[in-house]
Amino acid sequence: MINSQNIIARSATTTPPPQARSHVEEVAKLIDVSKCIGCKACQVACMEWNDLRDEVGECHGTYDNPTDLTAESWTVMRFSEHETADGNLEWLIRKDGCMHCAEPGCLAACPAPGAIVQYANGIVDFDSNHCIGCGYCITGCPFDIPRISPKDSKSYKCTLCSDRVNAGMEPACVKTCPTNCIEFGTKADMLDRAAKRVGDLKALGFRDAGIYDPAGVGGTHVMYVLHHANDPNRYSGLPKDPRISPLVGAWKGVTKPIMAAIIGITAFAGVIHYVTKGPKEEPEESADDDPTTRGYDATRRRDDAEDRPHGGDR
């Protein structure tokens, strides 16, 4: 399903990607929040498959562990306790991680060529070999997902197990999920399943049940079924209408080519000037070797400093 020819977008790259293949089906992961029991098997399976081992944390008085995504925890369960208007408590558990947007803000913001790629099947993947650790992907992400590792200053996030999907398997979190809360398939199939599940939830009395597949980022390849789709913010701050920051568009869309052109024109003008006018002629300084006129002899001063073992203090 994935090979190098299937990359349809590549960060900071102007060469158009291969586009002849038109029959690659988009994949999606469907997370049915209403079925999640917060067991965190997905967190463990993710770490195991991706060869990550985050540091053992401390209990902060909640079930959130770790309390936030890190460069070594690509998915975390977020627990929120919501009190309804009629005084009932809802314990809402959401598996947080990369949403694999159809229009990824991280990829748009990334200045390192090839550090972020998008495959034809919809997976957005980070190639850490090319990452320069600038953190623009975090600014570009409407969901605040990527994290810079303090170990190597490179950015990491969920890959939707692109290596497993490539081999015809499902992501590790999907496979391990004991409650059938995480499912995987083509995006069309997942939308079908989600619609059925929303119908079930509505029949159970959740009038506002719905699918979370936000159009502001072109739709996502990780979708949620929410019992309160009218208020996604209730699920530990899931944005209602996520959009890529306008700063990313300004930086990559307008500012960057203009600035590059100005710098390029300046350099070009310099070359033209050099060719037409030649180098600037300076009068020969005949007394160049005379220390009295030179005033500052860098070589001698350095030698002096080396002679003093306790530094160059005078």
Add this chain to the structure above:
Amino acid sequence: MAINVTRRQFFKLGGAGLATSSLAVMGFAPEPAEASIRQFKLTHAKETRNTCTYCSVGCGILIYSKGDGAKNVEQNVFHIEGDPDHPVSRGSLCPKGAGLLDFVHSDGRLAYPQVREAGSDEWKRISWDEALGRIARHMKDDRDANFVQRNAQGQTVNHWTTTGFLAASGSSNEAGYITHKVVRTLGMVAFDNQARV
């Protein structure tokens, strides 16, 4: 090493650097050939079916080890995931099962029999032969001393209440049947599986 750069040379170098980097930004730079960015790590791994050791649910697992089993290769387990063909779990695993790999390689894992002698505070490594021999000896001595053939009313009971038996968790029906037969044959009454973890 000192590099003596005049002010003029500094400006030249800086200008050249700026010009080349801006040219690269405008697309005048060769692109590296794109290889597949993530390799599949189970290719040619040896796959072994097994049962999770943790609880009585007995989920099926697939153990992946490096090497294909050739005689010059030392096998090493490097990945474990659920067995989709197992009727109990159909490929899923709970967080404990999903983390079995670190259980396999744990430093604290018991890998051989040990004994703490009466009055000692140290665990001493012993051989399997010695361990099984001593356990059998203890069982025989205790059974000989405490086996009850008839109760106070003179009814035949044939039971042995001073020793208990805790069996494994991930046992099949057949293994449970055999365990039951062995234990009950000895007259043992206190008998449980590690079935309620």
